[in-house]
Amino acid sequence: MPKKKAKKHAAASSEDGTPEAHPDAEYVPLAIPEETVELVTLDMRLLNWSYLNFKWKVKTSTRLFAVKNEIEKRHGPITSLKICKDHFAEANELTDEMLTLHEYGIDGAPAFEKEVVCLIYYDFKPTQHDNPLLLATEQY
Template identity: 45%
Template sequence: MTNNSNPEEYVTLSFKLMDWSHMDFKRTLNTSTSIVTIKDIINHHHGSISSIVICKHSFEEKNELRHAYATLKDYGIRGSETWS
């Protein structure tokens, strides 16, 4: 059940792997999804990858999402109330 004052928000993420563009994919997730869960999704989709670095917008150190248990919402990623 959803609290009307804090509706769930969804966002479609584009996963773009460095140097592996043929393995890019998209996934719609709740903005309450943690970074560690996103890493698990990537590993499930591609098999075990030993070192995953997640960045927002572009692959640069300043854009790294480093805190494993922070959520997309914690990183300022906003979504919509409808699943797209």
């Protein structure tokens, strides 16, 4: 089988090594800044019971509904979930699920810098079950 011929690549610059000028004299290339990922450690504290506290490291671009999903994943079916920043008060309650942590004023730091910790307090009511099988205890 005969060898394939090598393809010739079009040179992006002229023969002397200088880049070709853009046809538009007013052209300025768009400078896109490098996006830095900011991380924050959420110190999640249940209001009345410290055994269920946990820490969760997330990006500041994480939306509030993801935080609510993580709480529900850890505790099971819950209702009336309230999440507050810094201390548990109605003025500090985070209500809009589509806002990011950064939009709520929770700033982070790049991974190579010192860890940023934000206190988040939460409270909820467990889902009430009417099913007697779910309320029964094991008997041996």
